[in-house]
Amino acid sequence: MGIDVGRPAAPDAQQGTGRSSTRRLPRSAWLVLAGEAVSCGGMGLTLPFLLVYLHEQRGIGLGAAGLIVASIGLAGFVGNPVGGWLCDVVGARRVAVAGLLVVAVGAALTPAVRSTWQGFLAAGTYGLGIALAAPARGALLALVVPVPLRGRAFALRYGLNNLGQTLGGLIGALLVVASPGGFTAIYLVEAVTFLLFALLTVRVRPRTNEPVGRSPGGYRQVVGDRPTRAVLALIVLVVAAGYGQHSAGFTGYATEGAGVDAAGLGLAFAVSTLVVVVAQLPVNGWSARIPRSRTMAAAAFTTALGWAVALVGGAVSDSVWPFVVAMGLFGLGATAFSPVVAALVNDLATDDLRGRYNAAFNLTYTIGFTAGPALAALFLSAGYPAAPLTVAVVVLLGAVLLSLRLGRLLPASVNLPAVQNHRGTQ
Incomplete structure (x- = not known):
């Protein structure tokens, strides 16, 4: 394990x-x-x-x-x-x-x-x-x-x-x-x-010598670990339905389905960037006090809510503001999700397989960023601009359930390390 x-x-x-x-x-x-x-x-x-x-x-x-x-x-x-x-x-x-x-x-x-x-x-x-x-x-x-x-x-x-x-x-x-x-x-x-x-x-000096050499487990051990396998699957889902739709499904629906112009789209993306920068410290402080599984669930739900706001807003009004709000919610979800999963994978890793664990982590992003836009392109080319975000909402809600399920698979020392370490001092 x-x-x-x-x-x-x-x-x-x-x-x-x-x-x-x-x-x-x-x-x-x-x-x-x-x-x-x-x-x-x-x-x-x-x-x-x-x-x-x-x-x-x-x-x-x-x-x-x-x-x-x-x-x-x-x-x-x-x-x-x-x-x-x-x-x-x-x-x-x-x-x-x-x-x-x-x-x-x-x-x-x-x-x-x-x-x-x-x-x-x-x-x-x-x-x-x-x-x-x-x-x-x-x-x-x-x-x-x-x-x-x-x-x-x-x-x-x-x-x-x-x-x-x-x-x-x-x-x-x-x-x-x-x-x-x-x-x-x-x-x-x-x-x-x-x-x-x-x-x-x-010039970097690791705290301890790296246990380099031939590991008997390899990638088989990484994917054979049930909690790690669940985390990697969750990342693929959230990246494909969240990050992967940022410049694909969202942009396609905004421009083709709702008629948002380039200026409005630029405003929405600017708000997303601003939220990431401004929300970083408070979101990190909040997420450090709750289980990581709940943070990931909240991030997936927030992103799903953003895409739902865009879908509903585009269907009932000509305003750009639903899309601005959607990008703000996306930025908030991304701010909560990415740092947590990176630390989580490294807490699950053993030192002799740390490189492979990080490779698997990065590969999930590669898969998500490839699959998400590809799926969006299929729907957009077929003339269904709302379909990518609709599917993304369903996938993200599934990711919420998987995140909560993950809370029962992860050891407490990994799921909420701050509280566990505090208890260890009492």
Whole structure:
């Protein structure tokens, strides 16, 4: 089993539930978090504009350009499992550095793209590097942070990453508008951000030696653990029906089904980003005091409520405000869900399989982000703009029930570590 129910309790003062716990994070954790924030700023610079760059600046057909962009995510199906295995064999820090260097190469190749095959080469290199590094990045943060502070560290990571991507997107837009050479600049800057992350990672020192080598269990042990299997299934459902509809089903229904214009859509997305940034601290404080299974259930329900508001609002009015409210609810659900599941998977993991656990975690996001938009595209192309969000609401309500069921599968030390650690001191 990938569960350690015998971890020693920690003093309540060491819990990841407040600002004092943030100050208690070790130096290596801040190195990882700083690298994450900087590199996410680099990603924010470029990813929103990659399709436009390939099509308008390099003359690649829209269909081919879309496939090139999609190849970044598809690389995860190969890179995530390989990256997780390598983490457990040679160590998370080494794999993280190698993956980040591959990402930097892919970003640096992008300004040189002049044909379709070159676009696939650059995007494939970039996506493979992201996929290889992703399990290592999660494993490394878990290894440098004491168990009681793990939830706080992953919550902080989520907030900083979102802030970095938001600021990067704003700066990228300014650079692209200001000069025709802005596209070249943003990809080179992005390459530098990943090089910086690699340099910071070299300086990271895990609290204990990583138990690298050949593990007899492998991925079979990861998926053979019933609570872990349930958590991974839950993540796929929530990502496909929540995150996967953010720019697919929601956008399709808003524009095709309800006639929302680009300005209204931009306002809705801006509100979502604002909610993520503003709600981060209060949501994290609230979620630290209740079982993680209930936090995940609340996140799935909040997202379902958001999609229901959009569906009803689009059917009964011409106003953009139901869609703005829906995006706000989506942002609130995402803020509660992502940090909790990242910490939960790492609490379920054993150190000798931590890379593989994080690989499985990242692969669930890859599957969800692939399946969700694909399903939405089928409904939209068939002329049913409301169908993707309707199905998503049903799936998310099912995820609520699965989350509550999960509360009976998880050990108390994993489901509510703060309360368990406090009891251990009495």
